[in-house]
Amino acid sequence: MNRSFPWKRVALALFVSVLMAAGCAKKQTVKSEGAAGAPGAASAPAPAAVGGAPANEAPAAPVAAAPAEQPAPAPAVAPGVAVTEEQVSRFDDVRFDFDKSEVKEDGRKTCQVVADYLKKHPKAKMLIEGNCDERGTAEYNMALGERRATAVMNYLVSLGVPKAVLSTVSFGKEKPLDPGHNEEAWAKNRRAHFDLK
Amino acid sequence: MFLLALFLFPSPAFPVLYVDINSPGGKRMPIAVADFVVGPGDPSLSRGIPTILSADLALTDLFDLVPPTAQIETVTAAHFSGKPLSFPGWKMIGAEAVVIGNVSVNGDRLSIEMRLYDATQGTLMVGKRYTGPPAQLRSFVHRFANEIVYTFTGVRGVFGTEIAFTARPAKSRGKEIYIVGMDGRDLRKVTNNRSFNLFPRWSPDGQWLAYTSFRTGAPIVYLRNVSTGAEKEVVRFGGSKAPGGFSPDGVWLYAGVSRAGNSDIYRVRVVGGAVEKVVDGWGLEVSPSPSPGGRRIAFVSDRGGSPQIYVKTIGVAGETRISTGAGYATSPSWSPAGDRIAYTVRSGGRFVIETVAPDGSAPREVASAADADCEDPSFAPDGRSLVYTYRKKGYSALKIISSDGRRQRTLVSGLGDAGSPAWSPGR
Known part of the structure; x- marks a missing residue:
């Protein structure tokens, strides 16, 4: 939507x-x-x-x-x-472990859904937004968010999505999905968010 | 607009040091600030200016302020034209140093003469006259307070310096850059675009701030003149990017920039835009902090599995890890004297601030809290204190702590998500 x-x-x-x-x-x-x-x-x-x-x-x-x-x-x-507003996505977020950027099993399933969609809609473009939880330094998290978004992009490419339709941006820890200050909120905030265009 | 600082008497090139700044908690100098003589001008300045000056001096741990109520002599204009102060009287109330001042305001011209006397010797230690528009009043007082600190310690004070930082304004999802005086006054917003504006870093002349803004939708590092608001783009290439600091000559801006998801350290010529890669690696390399001599940088890398602090000599192969713990260590800040590097480290589930020698020896905890995180240290230009972010659940504040960790005060609170403080160069 x-x-x-x-x-x-x-x-x-x-x-x-x-x-x-x-x-x-x-x-x-x-x-x-x-x-x-x-x-x-x-x-x-x-x-x-x-x-x-x-x-x-x-x-x-x-x-x-x-x-x-x-x-x-x-x-x-x-x-x-506009970049400060969280947009609703038709796809789930890909979640990450603390200080990690490996795409885990759940995330791979989501990526498969995204890849299938993008292959069916060759004119669609996808911006992958990398995000982090609030712990740690803003600069480091900014780079970590970029690495997460890139990991998802690379995985989509490995599933056959043309790289040209994909792009990345990191918001570091500036754009939490859940404003809480506990492990539950942090887990939601360590994510890559799909932004279909 | 003009300004004149007149040396009434030459200051000795090498001041006699009365207070050993390396022994905090040692002897303090008992100092009295007399009511100022007011020529033409608002009579309330008589007490108002000593209040400003005393507030400055009280921010250090160098002085004991002898209360004005205990003063025993009314200072007059005659004391600025040869009449001696009655020093035995000042000594009797416990003052070993006395400050007197003479102020006049003629239309848009403010003139202040301030003198510092050694009450024991009965000698003038330093005297200055400042002339300029009345709006400069505080600035003049800060500068004389810096002279007083210099006279006693050999190191200029930091009164009148400022701290740039980021915070989330009410009703905004974005973050803006703010500046506040080191005394907590004169808070002002620098950016106002409701996007993410992050990582402010001062140029060595204190005239420019480098920062990352998302105001066009994608991150770009800008340089902004803090007086005029003029801006230029300085880093546009790559994905995520964050300025770390300038070389001491102001020629280079060091920044962490991601390409293909991998952040490395680059430096960009501020004029001309030439780019050099300074640290390359498969890990995330961010947060470059140049040494005061300009030959080395401290930075963060997670090449060892978790973020740690490394030091590198520019242009020379090899990098030395200096953070010692197994935990997460980030945000290095090199001290102005070059002898310490402060950084944030995770310890016992909390972030604390430590300092360490540039070779990794003699680590020392400076700031910690049982139920809060202490992060993002930035040294004052005199190296005697640091500003840092204090975060506890939803609350965040900026605090200033002496570099030995003994004295602390809150600089900014009540702004959402205040963080990333950067202390300006000396004034």
Whole structure:
């Protein structure tokens, strides 16, 4: 039913927000090449230095959000906001053991169902979202979620799904399915989630 | 806008050290802060500024503040033009050091002169005059407090520094980057896009934050100027990605980046964008923390079966494991002096914070709690304390603990899922 990660809407929202931001973006966005004042531009003074004050004396002015960060207006949901919403999937999640990324027996059965579907619907695309429980450091969990999503992707490929229809993203521990703080919740949150497009 | 810090008297190149910072819990310096002289300006500044200064000094374990009620001499403008203080009187109430100040506000021009005297010797230790817009008042006081700490210890204080961190705002599923002063004041939101904004890391000049944002739908590492809000993309390749830290010269940003599900350590030229792989391996390699000298990094790898801390010299083959336990060890943070590495380690079912020498010797527990997790340490620029995440079920807070683990205070609480703190460079 509610299929997740609507790339068309995402693209529209992006386009809209790019249009909106375009006017200010020239001023606000520092170009990648030779950004004066960026760390590393040793010879260039920091742009924030005010008057004769050394850079680190600049007042902590209230930080205005860059225009590109304003949530895009209706009708589209900004893609960055969309990623924070859990979308209902027609497929079960693939669950993992703590600090592991092996696809277990249950998960393999789910992957078989997913693989059968994708082979029957060759135009469908699947985003595999890797997630972790709340324990441990956010950075490590972000990488672990990517490894879990990739393990599921590789398993689907081994079942004959073309790699081109598959993609992965990790949300680390940022997107718990169950907000609890116990083993039951953690077990639900160590998962790969299927996002059919 | 301009600002002037005037050295009234030259400071000695090598200060006489009155307080040994390496012996916490040792002797404290009894110091009195007299009511300030107010020329033109709000008379409440007379007590208001000493309150700010005293609050700073009280955040350290270096001073005993002699209460203002015990003061025995009214300081006047004449004391700034040659009239001596009555030092025996100050000594009598127990003060071995005295701070006096003279402030005036003329329209949009604030001028503060502050002096620190040795009450025993009757000599001026340091004196400075700061001039600028009135909004700079706190910043000037913080800077003189840093001068006082430097005078007594030989190491500048960290007043006026800030901590960047992440938290989940109410009614949002996303996470935003926040900044708060090290004294817990001036909390502000840096990002505001309701997506996931994670892993803030300061540039060495304190002007930029690197962080990962999902605001376009996929993770990208951005550099953001904290004063102007200007941004640029700095890491776009790969899947999951998290900045770890900058090289001390600000030229490189180190980051853990996944390709084909395998995270390795890369460094990216902040200007120009050239990419180099620094640590390669079949395991997950994340969380690079550059040494203050810039020649080495500490990082996390699970190549041994569980995440552990390793140290590598850049460009030289070989990596040394420095975490000693069998448990899960992550989030290394190199101390500013280069002599310790703090990290999170799982111990007895809980996460605690330890520090260890860069060769893996002399591990020491710094922060732990019986019923909560202590994670994500980040050193203050003077190395005397660390900020970390304290998590207990649904509650999370940021706490600051002295590096010997003796003194602790809560920096931020009441924000959802606060975490990933990063202490700014010195000011």
